[in-house]
Amino acid sequence: MRFERREHPSTTLNLLAPLGAVLAALIVAGLLIAIAGANVFEAYGLILKGAFGSRLGFSETLTRATPLILTGLAAAVAFRARLWNIGAEGQFYVGALAVAAFGMIPAVAGLPAPLAIVLCLGVGAVAGMILLLLPLGLRLKFGVDEVVTSLLLNFIAVLFVSMMIEGAMKDPLAFGWPQSVPVPDNAVLPKLMARTRLHAGLLIALAMAVAVWWLQARTVFGMRARAAGLSPRAAAFAGVPLGRTLVAVACLSGGLAGLAGAIEVMGVKGYVTTDLSPSYGYSGIVIAMLANLNPIGVIGAALFSAVMFVGADSMSRALGIPSYIADVTVALSLLTMLVALFLTQYRISR
Amino acid sequence: MSLLFDILSSVGMWEAVLRIATPLIFGTLGVLLCERVGVLNLGIEGIMTFGAMVGWLTVYSGGNLWLGLLAAAAGGALFGLLHGVLTALLGLSQHVTGLGITLFASSFSYFVFRLAVPTASSPPTVEPFRAYPVPVLSEIPFLGPVLFNQTAPTYLALGLVAVLAYVLYRTPLGLAIRMTGENPHAVDAQGIDPIRLRIGTIMAGSALMGVGGAFLTLAAFNSFFPTMVQGRGWICVALVVFALWQPGRALLGALLFAFFDAFQLRLQTVVDGVPYQLFLMLPYVLSIVALIVMARRARVPQALMQPYRRGER
Amino acid sequence: MTRVLELEHITKRFGTVTANEDVSLHLEQGEIVALLGENGAGKTTLMSILFGHYTADVGTVRVNGAELPPGKSRAAIRAGVGMVHQHFALAPNLSVLENVMTGTEPLWKLRSDRAAGRAKLLELSQRFGLAVDPEARIADLSVGECQRVEILKALYNDAEVLILDEPTAVLTAQEAESLFATLREMAAKGLSLIFISHKLHEVMSASDRVVVLRAGKVVAERATKATSKEELAELMVGRAVKRPERPPARPGAVLLEAVDVTLGGKGGASLLGISFKLHAGETLGIIGVSGNGQTTLAGLVSGLYPPDGGALLVKGQTPARHDVPHAIAAGIGRIPEDRNVEGTIGDMSTWENAVLERIWSPEFSSRGVVKRAASKAATEAILRDYDVRGATVDGRIRLLSGGNMQKLILGRVLTAGPDILVAAQPSRGLDEGAIAGVHERLLDARGRGAGVLLISEDLDEVIALSDRIRAIVGGRLSPAIPAERANAQLLGLMMAGDWSAAEQIEAEAPPHEI
Amino acid sequence: APVKVAGIHASPVENAWNSVLHAAMVAADAEGAIEYSFSEGVSGTDYPRAMREYAEAGNVLIVGESYAVEREARTVAADYPDTAFLMGSSGEASGDNFGVYGTWNWEAAYLGGMLAGAMTKTGTVGSVGAIPIPEVNMLINGFAAGVKAVNPEAKHLVSFIGTFFDPPKAREAGLAQIDSGADILFGERIGTADAAQERGIKAIGSLIDYTPRYPKTVFANALWSFRPLLNAALADAASGNPVGKNYTPLSLMKDGGSDISYVEAEVPAEAVAKMLEVRAAIMAGEFEVPRNFDEPA
Ligand SMILES: Nc1ncnc2c1ncn2[C@@H]1O[C@H](COP(=O)(O)OP(=O)(O)OP(=O)(O)O)[C@@H](O)[C@H]1O
């Protein structure tokens, strides 16, 4: 068996393959649902209903997609330049923590809301950047592989967050529970739908996706970053400043992940805890890949992942089967989607 | 100072080092095998979880402990096959596939566990591996209880280090594995199918990861519960770099990491006023420091993370 | 004579491309056959089928009369076929012995017999005069030594039929010479060989028989004695090929001047105080055995590394900054040594490859935004003007053959109208037709007044194109001699570091000012 | 018809604390009093959604823990005024439908401490806790106070494992304390007793009865029961009374929400007698065990 690259993937295939992937994932998940003793078709219906069928489901799906879009973009930007940022999870947390810390400055609470929001978003992004610049610095200076360092920094970041929210940043009004002081009211993102959790962060995430797309597809920076990723030697020969380009990429990637944390804390939770992220950082990596590292595709992949999760989670509650089925379904559809994407790009021959 | 001495001179401390190190040794050897053949396996965290679950479930439903380890190995190998097909055969991105497998294997384990053990007030237990004092040797003062009063899987882990080193450096198979990690085209040109070799090696490595997970439920503890692997898999990924992809150093790295873990637990009980998170950070920070120190000498397998598709240029 | 190898009616298609069409070929014991053809003619594909790396759509392969199962390298190796690939198949971090022994023992054997392996390797290396150190790490070896390891690898597998795909593409003339001497000796000892080459003189001197492939089909077969370079070139390309003549030089002002430049080699040899001048309208050829500083010199002039000591003056001035964009802005055009590794980015589109090195210029971007339409139009023009075949503006450049890739590089460099042109190994790996095209372009550039710094290991090329010639040896430059005085023997002395004759020539007939 | 009750557990239901809730509701379901459905391992991010979904699915009472989501949980309750919520919380009740309760079995821990203090031979005991939050602190402080009450010289070691559910880690922490001389461990967290069992020393459990799981090792438990809380909230919900109040007092020993259990044969009689005296005093309201929410030193 051999695989040949399709130079001109067909449009029908591009449309059919993801459908096939979802189908395959649902069949396998259905098997598990059946083993758990529930009616499979009822379960499928409930997944759809859970994700779209109500105001609640719909808003929850979009709410969950918001941070995923941003962490997905963070991974996509970095991976394009072959900067293996596995640390979006940590960057997410320090982004969130930085916003909470910034909010503790008394003067911030007195700022007009739009200014406070913009400043907080900026602070979160910068914190994320710094956390990624560290492993990049180690790579550029000492040649340390950033896959491992950025991964390890996730644990350090979460422990650091834990230390801060039990220490200097602990909310004295939180009954001793380890959580940070809440962000001031003027930095809370406005809601998009009343009586739901959907907030303006979604619009920021969408805008970021477009901005990142434009940056990658239309600007000199985008072209250089891609060149540096695909072939450092050829890029250097063409005069691309490798170090500077990578630093810029790291700022963008870490910044987006930090922004995701900032937005989550400003839009949904209001304060930082150590379970702020159900692996948004790691999921972002998979989402970026599903999107083929295309920023616009990231929106679709994030939505897809959110639909699967929110839908399956709700289904598990409705049917009383173990709620872990939600993660199983998401993971399965991610894997089948990867294979489907592969098949759109390659054909199997003898 | 004398506190430090007390900690460092206690048999319990050093015994704990070896015990904490055991799952890391299995996991690290597993990652090492995969990377030696050119494939990053970030699926380890999930594979260890699955090994922990399957191993435990086997024993819980009446199998003996060794059968449990075997089941964990087989379960690991199964996910290794999946990882191998996706990365070695299809050439998909190794990061993403690995993370996807971690996501899948862990949630799948929890799901199966919940189906098998629907409801329980405290985690149901099995009779785990007990320490097996090696006759005579375990009577050596200090070293005896530390080294020779461990559970059987710990001895197995130590033995595996030697076996793996032998296989990698002294057998034709090991040479082919190392060659594939350096240049799959070269093995292909010598008539060995690098894709099959990769898949097989990933399966073997993942089997080790599964056993590492099972150690947690069958020796270190006696029950399974969700999230119990707690990032140990990721540590193994770091340890392999620290180990410069050599089994002997992998053992050293695992022991060193376990030393800091055991040490911080004990330090915590005697040192006041320092946030406990700092202690918990210690092993991770030291790993990064070690990576910096080692980086210059590291000889990364050249084909690591490079997909190989036959007949593609 | 016994027929050791027979390929019959081989056809192989990749998608819409027919790489081989009904190709039949045979090889007698002790014979050396040269396989000749343009880039992309299907030579590598044919050999890969023979070696079981690809499966043919139609056709059979017989070794010693027995048919080989398709697609099994292992079977080919067992049958005694050995292959030295176009791109080395070696693991840089492993030792020579390990590279050679991989796959030669049963995989499940409990212990690898290294002692026996080493003995066999040393015996072979002695018998065929291929000296190697079994314990040396591949990464520490020169290309010539790697080539030797590749051949030993095949011999170690008891190959009776040896296939070499462009074995000399990366070797120096001397290394190639000694390689062919070895090959002839091997043939005398009963081995049968097929080698692929674009270099006609090698084909003429080393082979017994020549098979010419064009567009996947065998177009001719000749006994080497009964043919000539000219005929082969014509058979290969399908028309008469003639390399262009060099018109007399009309040297002008000094464009580029190195004054006692020292530069620590970045992964290559260092430069230890070199000085030279390059004039408008002339070509200065730099010859030398690889590893003597060519790559570093090219990198210096290309703007990749600034000098550690001394100065590099462009049009009499030290550039404001020594980096690639400033070099290009100052009028330096750069043809890189390795078009696949440095010259192009395989997975980027043709247009991106065409404009990347000048993306900062107002022509291709403004305020950091790429002017896509203009960039694509410019690329379109290059494809047209430089006859780049098989390329589309938006297609991935990886799909181009070496010759066409080189044309694109020439195009992107020359359309900017550089005053100074650095051409490193400009025709390496190209076929006769493509080489003629490259030479023509270089001469054109010189003709319109550019100074050309030609760095090449191909002596014929340097003699044909240069006005003055220097040798680079151990990071130092020899005196310059006028091309008219150059001959193989003199150049050989210069490359070996014996510069007395060159000094004399320079003293008696300074080729305008040095 | 049985009323629909939903449980939302932040940890897997094996976690001792959750298992107390879970077991109470499973039992109520079995008796036909309620129709119980639950979600477990629900992260803080998903928690409010789970609450909303259960509310929309027509559950009459939703039981869970709002420690990590105090604010949002109250927002949700305000959005669903017709649903009753009973949440483990360190905060106050809110509105008519958001009731809270605490896990106040610290009195039992004090009594356990008295036993430990009397029984230690090395003069060192240890406690392994999750994270220093008030309810955990209160428990460990209660234990320590009990130890000190009978054995003022005794040394008390404290370790936190930094997470709520990681038995092997708790076990390692326990072993470390044994290495530091402790010969009785108070396991605020599951896993601690495994260390004791392995080294052949004694341990005290918390929340549930660990003795069957660790016979010969766990000789006493500071028990906590959820059923009184559940019943009270169900009764209020059924009779239309507001559920928005603090149910914590039902956790107290004198109300039957918590108690000590011990293995007669393994504890010296005089220690038991002394302990039972104090227990009686607590029951009678004559003695108040000091309540200390500060992080134990
Ligand atoms: N892996 C492949 N996939 C698709 N097409 C291929 C592949 N390999 C070769 N081809 C096609 O086969 C044709 C012959 O290629 P081949 O590599 O055999 O040429 P060649 O004669 O060896 O050229 P050169 O002298 O440049 O090495 C090419 O034109 C190309 O279109």
Ligand SMILES: Nc1ncnc2c1ncn2[C@@H]1O[C@H](COP(=O)(O)OP(=O)(O)OP(=O)(O)O)[C@@H](O)[C@H]1O
């Ligand atoms: N994946 C591919 N699909 C289609 N055609 C290919 C592919 N790879 C290579 N080719 C074709 O194969 C032919 C030969 O390619 P090859 O890389 O051997 O170039 P080359 O001329 O030999 O260059 P070099 O100087 O590196 O020897 C070219 O015509 C190219 O278009």
Ligand SMILES: [Mg+2]
């Ligand atoms: Mg070729």
Ligand SMILES: [Mg+2]
């Ligand atoms: Mg070629």
